[in-house]
Amino acid sequence: MSDVTIKQLAKVLGTPIDKLLTQLAEAGMKFSDPEQVISSTEKVKLLGFLRRTHGKQEAPVETTSAPRQITLKRRTVSEITVVPGQRGATAKTVNVEVRQKRTYVKRSVVEEEAQAQVDPEREDAIRKLGESQLKREAEEHTRAEAERRRQEEDAKLRAAEEARRAAAEEEKRKTEEEAKPAAEPKVEVAAKDGAAAPAREAERARPERAREAPGAPAPDSAHRHKPKHGSHRMRDEGASEEAPRYFGAELHLSTEGAARRTGRKRPKTRHVEQARSGPAHAFSRPTAPVVREIAVGESITVADLAQKLAIKGADVVKALFKMGVMVTINQAIDHDTAVLVAEELGHKVVAAEDTSAETTLLAQQAEGELASRPPVVTIMGHVDHGKTSLLDYIRRTKVASGEAGGITQHIGAYHVDTPKGVITFLDTPGHAAFSSMRARGAQSTDIVVLVVAADDGVMPQTVEAIQHARAAKVPLIVAMNKMDKPEANPDTVKQGLVQHEVVPEEWGGDVQFVPVSAKTGDGVDNLLEAISVQAEVMDLKAVPDGRASGAVIESSLDKGRGPVATVLVQQGLLKKGDFLVCGVEYGRVRALFDESGNQVESAGPSIPVQVLGLSGVPQAGDDFVVVADERLAKDVASQRMHKRRETRLVKQAGNRMEDIMAQMGQGEGQLSLNIVVKADVQGSAEALREALTAITTDAIKVNVIASGVGGITESDATLAAASKAVIIGFNVRADASARRIIESSGLDLRYFSIIYDVIDQVKQVATGLLGMEVREEIIGVAQVRDVFRSSKFGAIAGCMVIEGTVKRHKPIRVLRDNTVIFQGELESLRRFKENVDEVRNGTECGIGVKQYNDVKPGDQIECFERIEVARTL
Known part of the structure; x- marks a missing residue:
């Protein structure tokens, strides 16, 4: 028997799951979940226990060590000679190996298997299976019998309906024969105008209720007292009035529409123009305006709002212009503006129900017992x-x-x-x-x-x-x-x-x-x-277990590890391998590190850790939450991104007429200073962006066109070249491709490590206070090829100067992946065994960094000097 679950075994045996679990526990086997797998050995053990419980003898256990079966293998090797078909070729001898394998089973084993086949419990299971099959066949037979009776009843009803229709046709025919002599002259007159055939067709198509009414007058009986010369007109008008209102159960068709559908032609009479002037369909124009109630979320585009209101987009744009909001049909407006314009157009707006992934996310938040934190x-x-x-x-x-x-x-x-x-x-x-x-x-x-x-x-x-x-x-x-x-x-x-x-x-x-x-x-x-x-x-208390949630304290982009976020866990337990949503980013936790750089497996409430594995660098201050699977995390992140994009579009589209009129008188004499800011962490980039934007005055506008985390890349340099912007690198450096674009385009690239210097220099330029400017000029760059240990100086970096000149008494910075990791000064600069004051480009040297022993191969040691330069326009 193959391995099955306890649930499947209980279903086959017809035994409740709880009873089977109890029997397994009494037999000495620990099972707690119905989905656990029970092996063949455990089933045999359970069978032996049940046999002993019921007073039956177990099958004798063989005490001999003889095998239950023997497998014999035989191999024979023979040679055959292959005669080639070409002349002159020699015959070849090929070895042919034949392998045979035979298995001999003991007779007692065969008898045990035969006895196992007639096991009473197995027979009981087979009997229950047969009873279940007979019961299912009986239900199928009952269902088929009911279906047959229903079909017979339907056939009887259809036969009765056909008989009733035949009787009605016969009664109609007799009525027409009785009224034929009186109506014959009028039919002749109408036939002169070609209206006899349509009249008969209209008579046949009259509703059954009118035909079956006893003593109903003939169609022309009401007009017998009219003069003969006007009989054809009255006949035609009566036919048009008594024409059927539906053809083939289509109640919405008029007479002309029905005639057009059935392919019959209307009679050409002198009143054909009057008939054509009638309505072509049964719908009527509404007499009152239709008030619609639409659902609108936080924002909606003008085109979608017009579609929901069933009006033209130009009408919505016109109404917004009257309200002082200047937008196009493809721009988005917020919920309040949508409410105002909908009420202006005579409709109502209700808040849309939130059925997004955020609702699912909130529903999955685990709750537990609170504990001190x-x-x-x-x-x-x-x-x-x-x-x-x-x-x-x-x-x-x-x-x-x-x-x-x-x-x-x-x-x-x-x-x-x-x-x-x-x-x-x-x-x-x-x-x-x-x-x-x-x-x-x-x-x-x-x-x-x-x-x-x-x-x-x-x-x-x-x-x-x-x-x-x-x-x-x-x-x-x-x-x-x-x-x-x-x-x-x-x-x-x-x-x-x-x-x-x-x-x-x-x-x-x-x-x-x-x-x-x-x-x-x-x-x-x-x-x-x-x-x-x-x-x-x-x-202070928090839930120590369950899905974690918290806030992002800081975030950065590491070239070797990717996006790194420092988070503070506020609820639950954050573990390695969890799926989490962090603002508009998502991912799976690949590793957790504490503040000392040691890797940890989990973090509880009030514990800060660094998280690796996110899809991008989250915004500092965003909330994070652990979700069930990656699909929900991706859906929540994409919806948040879409909502953030809509919010940004609404802010951009909120151009009111008074704001535009106020801006028309400005900007003629105002200069603009474009800046691209790249920093090592998200918090520094945000602080620089806010501080530089606050410098804006009436004379000059400081515009931070882009800010981000990580080294200065080729795309940043291209953006700065297109917008003629100044590039500011805060504790980061430009890579080789970015430096080529900066040099070819003549861009202004400035490196800073202290926020004072950034704000002061930009403020001096903005306010016109030029004065003296302190700049950091890089005079040389050395690349670390290998690191040697010295008992006197510690770690000595064997370097090759790749740019400029490295001088002994100048400050230096240690760069790793274009990011500053240490700033200090040189402790020693040697060429072979001699101390030197400077080493030029293309020369090898040994550098000892003062109070820093974590230099690694591949790092760059940057030598710079601070100089004062007179600022000029």
Whole structure:
């Protein structure tokens, strides 16, 4: 017997599944699911158990070690001589090998198989199968008998109908014969006009109800008192009036339509023009306007709206123009505008039901029991107030030293095991350009720790952080940093924050103020205690299992790993292999990494991880959710993309007449500066785009035509050449094909690593303050061929200078896949065993990078210098 499932075995045996599972459990076999497969050995074991239970003897087990069957193989080799057909050819001898195989089975085995065939349980199963087949045949016979009786009844009804029709025809014929002498003269007169045949046809086609009415007068009996010379006119008019209203059960046809369908010609009388002037169909023009009720989603094109309203698209465009909205028939309008124009045209609009994949996605969200989770704490405050240094002390790492310019330009997400438990920290930048990143951090957090320098006081970004915390409705804890400095004054900090309604507890408020020092570590334990107390008061809980959901903290494009998204899990458990939707992107989780770069298998609530496997780089701040399969993920992502595209089209199409009239007087003397921005992460690109767009004045307009993540590619250079734009690379570099286009087109390409420099230079150009400009000029590039280890200097990179000259006392950057991974200075520059000051193009050298030992073959070491250049128009 082949392996079958427990469900199939129970169906064959005619036994309930629960009873079969109980018998299997009593026999010592563990089965819990009806879909589990039971093997032949397990079935034999169950059979033996049932035999023992019912008092039957089991088949004797052979104790001898003799085989149940023997297979004999025989091989014979013979030779045959092949005589060729051509002359002069020699005969060939071919070896022929014949193999035979025979199997001999013991007689006892054959008897066991014969006994197994007459197994009573198998006979019982066969008997039940036969009974089921007999029952099915009886049902089929009953169904066929009922069908036969129904057909006989239909035949009887049809015969009765035919008899009734024949009787009606006979009665009609007799009535016509009785009325023939009286109607004969009128038929002759009508025949002169060629109307006798149609009249008889109309008489035959009269409805049966009129023909069967007893004592019904003849068609011309009502006109016998009329004069003879007018009889033919009255005959013709009577025929037209009494013409049938339907032919072949088509009630909607008029007389002319019926005559045209049946192929009969109408009689040509003197009133033919009057007959032609009648209606050609039975439909009548509506006397009142038709009010339609249509369903409209968030947006709809003008053409689709016109189709739903059953009017011309030009009429909808005309109505929109009267309302002051200038659109074409192919442009999209929002729901409110569609409601207004539909009501203006006399129709009603209702909101369309959402039957999209988003509804399916929401229906599949798993719910479970809530459990305590770690708190998510966001460090916010003004730039250079010690946010990253404080977090660095808590994590016992060096993070601030690796940031460009000493400032944080990305959202860092870390979870730390403290004596008070696990706490997740989000480190946000403090520069004014990173307002949206701070807002994202406040929306994804439970507690906001506001870091204020005790020697500096309340600053603009401090006030902005307070506003973000209030907008997100999260509690606030103030950490007064730099208390180790002699000029520190905590009272000044408290007085400045009280002006913004942040009142300390000792002054009667509800905000905890903790004095700390990120340099010495004083007060850090008190800060962690305050965070733990606040988290206990909030009683933070989440579903630890089920499908995960959360938010994207940061995203970037890695050339080796593809799109990388740093996400914060808020609900459920994110595992490797899950399908997830992240904004308009989707994919399967190929790998998960923690903040230290270690690969993990899963991440629970309040734990930040890096996700690999998405179809593209998601927007920072987008939500992510795990779905059941890839098809649903793809559908949700495509619908979100379509909805985002429609929203963008609606914004572009929202050209109102007053806006266009207001813009007509502008733009004559206004200059435009086009910029293409490429950054290493999504948050930096977003911050640069917003900061540069805000520089726009009446004299000059800063237009960011494109922004993205990753190195500068050929398409970016082509776009900049077509629009005459300046290319800004923020911690990224241009590849070889992009550099060729930039050099051939003479484009302005500028590299930056600090956001201050980007904003300051663009602002100087925009406002006309030229002055002196600090530029970074690359003087040489060396490619790492191999890495050697030295006991004195650590990692020594064996390099080949491929561009320019590498100088010893100049700052350098280490590039990997056109992305900056380290910035510092050279520790040693050697040519063979001698220290040298510079190495020119095409020369090999050994380079030791100071305080950096992670140089790998294939990296590029870029040597540059900062120069001041007088700005000219």
